[in-house]
Amino acid sequence: MPAELLLPSPSVPGSRTAYWSRLLPPLAALACVTRIPSFTRPLWNPDEGYLAVQARLLAQGGELYETVVDRKPPLVPWLYEATFAVTGSGTLAGVRVLALLAHLLTAALLASLARHRWGDRSGTTAGVLYLLISVGLNPEDAQAATFEAFVLPCTAAAMWCADRRRWGAAGTAVACAFLTKQTGGAVLLPVLWLYVASGARRGGLGRLVAGAVLPVLGAALATDPVGFVFWTVTGSGAYATLTGSELHVLARGSVNTAIVSVACAGLIAPVARARRAPTADLWLWLLASAGGVLLGLHFFGHYYLPLLPPVALLATAALRVLPYDRTVTAVFTSACACVLFLTWGVLAPRTDLDHARRVAQAVSSRTAPGDAVLVWGIHPETYWLADRAPATRYLTAGLLTNYSGGRDGGRVGERYAVRGAWTVFRREAVSAALVVDDSRGKPYGPERVRGLRRLLSAGYEAVGTVDGAVLYVRRG
Numbered sequence: 001m002p003a004e005l006l007l008p009s010p011s012v013p014g015s016r017t018a019y020w021s022r023l024l025p026p027l028a029a030l031a032c033v034t035r036i037p038s039f040t041r042p043l044w045n046p047d048e049g050y051l052a053v054q055a056r057l058l059a060q061g062g063e064l065y066e067t068v069v070d071r072k073p074p075l076v077p078w079l080y081e082a083t084f085a086v087t088g089s090g091t092l093a094g095v096r097v098l099a100l101l102a103h104l105l106t107a108a109l110l111a112s113l114a115r116h117r118w119g120d121r122s123g124t125t126a127g128v129l130y131l132l133i134s135v136g137l138n139p140e141d142a143q144a145a146t147f148e149a150f151v152l153p154c155t156a157a158a159m160w161c162a163d164r165r166r167w168g169a170a171g172t173a174v175a176c177a178f179l180t181k182q183t184g185g186a187v188l189l190p191v192l193w194l195y196v197a198s199g200a201r202r203g204g205l206g207r208l209v210a211g212a213v214l215p216v217l218g219a220a221l222a223t224d225p226v227g228f229v230f231w232t233v234t235g236s237g238a239y240a241t242l243t244g245s246e247l248h249v250l251a252r253g254s255v256n257t258a259i260v261s262v263a264c265a266g267l268i269a270p271v272a273r274a275r276r277a278p279t280a281d282l283w284l285w286l287l288a289s290a291g292g293v294l295l296g297l298h299f300f301g302h303y304y305l306p307l308l309p310p311v312a313l314l315a316t317a318a319l320r321v322l323p324y325d326r327t328v329t330a331v332f333t334s335a336c337a338c339v340l341f342l343t344w345g346v347l348a349p350r351t352d353l354d355h356a357r358r359v360a361q362a363v364s365s366r367t368a369p370g371d372a373v374l375v376w377g378i379h380p381e382t383y384w385l386a387d388r389a390p391a392t393r394y395l396t397a398g399l400l401t402n403y404s405g406g407r408d409g410g411r412v413g414e415r416y417a418v419r420g421a422w423t424v425f426r427r428e429a430v431s432a433a434l435v436v437d438d439s440r441g442k443p444y445g446p447e448r449v450r451g452l453r454r455l456l457s458a459g460y461e462a463v464g465t466v467d468g469a470v471l472y473v474r475r476g
Helices: 017-036 047-060 075-087 093-118 121-131 147-163 168-181 184-199 203-222 224-232 245-264 266-275 280-294 300-318 326-349 351-366 381-386 423-431 452-460
Strands: 373-376 434-437 460-468 469-474
Touching: 017 093, 017 121, 017 147, 017 266, 017 326, 017 373, 047 075, 047 224, 047 381, 075 093, 075 147, 075 224, 121 300, 121 326, 121 351, 147 184, 147 280, 147 300, 147 381, 147 452, 168 184, 168 300, 168 326, 184 203, 184 280, 203 245, 245 326, 266 300, 326 373, 351 381, 351 434, 351 460, 351 469, 373 423, 423 452, 423 469, 452 460
Parallel strands: 373 434
Antiparallel strands: 434 469, 460 469
16 A cells, blocks of 8 residues: 555645545555455355345345345345346356445445544544454454345445434434344434434434434335244244254354454554543444344354444544554554455355355256245255256245254254244245255254154155255156
C-alpha cells in the first residue's frame, strides 16, 4: 500500500473527491489481494453449495419457503439466483466477485464513518485495518460467498446512515441486514442508541421504524408469509438447543475465538484503550454482534465475521490518540496476520470438496440429466456438482435430523427434525432414481434413522460405494 496513506496528517478541509480518489484504489487493490484464495477453488463450504442448489431450483420455478427451504431469509438466495442468470449456474465466480465488492464496500463505509468522526487519517486506518483482519478465520469461513459476507455492508451502512442522522435509510439498512441473515438485525441496537443520543425528533423514529419494518413485510409477502415466519423465526427450536453437545460446541467456540484473536492481535491493546474514547455506540455494535455469535450456541467460524467492523473502528478510535508509531505497529501486525491467513487459504486441504466431487461424478454416471437424486448427508454441493435435481426440498440430512447444527450426536434423530419435515420427505423421496447414503458413520446414518431405513428397504438396493458413500438404485 502507498506509504503516504499511513503518514500522519491533520484533518485538513479539502476536496472529498480528492480524498476518495487517493484512498479507493489502494483499498480496492487490498480487497482483491485478501480475496485471492476465494477464487482458487470452485466451492469453499456446504453453505455455498446449498445456496447454489437453491438458486437453480428458484430459476426453475421453485418457491422459497415452499419447495425451496432453509432457515435463512431470502436476500442471499435471490442474489445467487440473479447472479446465475448472468454468469450461468455452473460457476460461483460471479457471487465471489460480489462478495469481494461487499468487503470493499464495508471498508469504504467504515473509512467514511471514521473520517467523519476523527479525520482523514483515521478514515484510512479504519478501511485498511478492516480489510486486513477480514480474512482472519478458517478460509472456508472467511473466503466463502455466504450470508455473513453480505451482512457486513448492510450493518456498516446502517451505522453510517445513523451517524449522519438519516433515520429512514438507517432502518432500511437494518432491514437488509436482517433479510440477509437474522442476526444482522442486531445492528438495530447501536442505531437506536445513536438515535436517542442525537436527541432527534419523534419523526425520525417513525422513519427508522418504517425503514426497518416495510422491507421485511415486503419480503414476507413476496414469498409466503407463514413460511417466511416459520423458516426465519419460529421453526428452529431444536437447532438452537445446546443440550447434549456442550463440550463439542464449546470446543469449537474456543478454537474459533482463538483464531479471531490471532487475526486481531495487533488491535487488542488499542481496543482495550478505546473505552476511554466516546465510542459507546461502537461498543454496543460489538456487543450486539457478539450476541449474534452466541445466538443458537453453535460458534461456527463465519459467525464471527460481523465482529470485525466494530473492532476495526474501535481500534481506530484508540489509535488516533496514541503515538503514531502505535498505528504503524497495529497495521504491520495485522498485515503479518493477514499474510498468515492468506497462506492458509492457498494451502488449505480440499478433503470435503474432493469427496463431493467423487460422489458427484458417480451420481452423474449412474443417472440421466432429468433424474431426481437423494443425497443423504451434509454436502448439498453434490447436487450442484453433479447437475442433478434433488428429490426433496430438504437438501441436507440436517433439517431431518438436526445434525447440520454441528452437534455431536446428543440431539440428533428424527424427533429433532424440522416440524412436519418427515411427512413431506416421505412423499417426495420416493421419486429418487438414485439414493446416496453419505453419512459415513455419522449419527444420522440409516442404522439410527428409521425413516431412511424404511425408504431404502422398500424400494432400493445397494450397487456400490464411492469414497465411503453407499449408492442405492431403485429396484427393477
